[in-house]
Amino acid sequence: MSLFELFIIAVGLSMDAFAVAVCKGLSMNRISIKKAGIVGLYFGIFQSVMPLIGYFLGIRFHNKITYMDHWIAFILLGFIGITMIRESRKGKCGIEVNSQTNEGTNEFLDFKNMSVLALATSIDALAIGVTFAFLNVNITSAVSFIGIVTFILSMIGVKIGNVFGSVYKSKAEFIGGLILILMGFKILLSHLGIIVFR
Template identity: 30%
Template sequence: MQEILTGLIVALDVVALYLLLPDVKRRFILSLYTGILHMFFPIIGFTLGRWIMNMLLQWSSLISSILLFFIGLQLILSTKNRQIIAIPISILAVTASLDTFSVSISFGMLNLQKYLFILSAGLCTFVLSYISLQIARSRFTFKGDSIKWLAGISLIVISIYTFINSIDNS
């Protein structure tokens, strides 16, 4: 269940970003590309996370908690930087998807179900990013800050939960 929830949480960051882009052409392609990248980056992240876990078995839960905490904090702090720049859709999709890489490193270190997270992140991102781009196109005024705060706080809560569990299991 944690994998599905986190897949949804990483999709919320894209929603917050894409709600600010009313003039995007080829919204379906951008959403599809972003969803695919939200599945590709975690594969790399899980692999790297498992490799790190084998190297740092005793420290993996602590490191994972720290990574998730700072990713969540970064999401919250990014609400202050609201510049809108014309970016090619391929670069926009890669930029919006990079956070799944670092989250999946943490999940790889925790031995969570890789394919469940990857499927959840990809599908949630595709659907929610397409909806966000459609809403942005309609010129409906919506600030993505609250969604970034929700995603950031959720990742921080997961990091604290993971840290507490690692202390209890020690």
């Protein structure tokens, strides 16, 4: 897998975190580099750790199912992508507003709140890590790409959410899902010898 393909997967995978970051930004009366950085760090770290866990789980079973690894990658990427597209159709951030303070309850950036959000948005990355094991991807480069891209896009998402509102949340999830589905097709077709991309 080339660095460009790895980058594309990282972008697609980070769209869930980006969408939630948009919601975070929407719930903030005022944003700062510090707040955006906290959101970015949580999502970036979790999105790096989860594929690493998935990778080591995948390595344990790699030799037993090598003959069908491309089908597994295709199914996992497709499932994650379809789930993201379905979520994009809901188009809501689920923000509750406190009528007295006029602040969104999602603004809280404490460890418990952010860890739950980061874990929820990084479950998909666990499955991606499993596919990385089957595709013999350089896991160090992969998790670095995913973590850095997620960190940057999450910070941007906070700003976009604060300025423009929730309109970009559903679009981000839809695009991210579409990217992952297309990458799944590319992996499957390449292994079947129908197309060859490097």
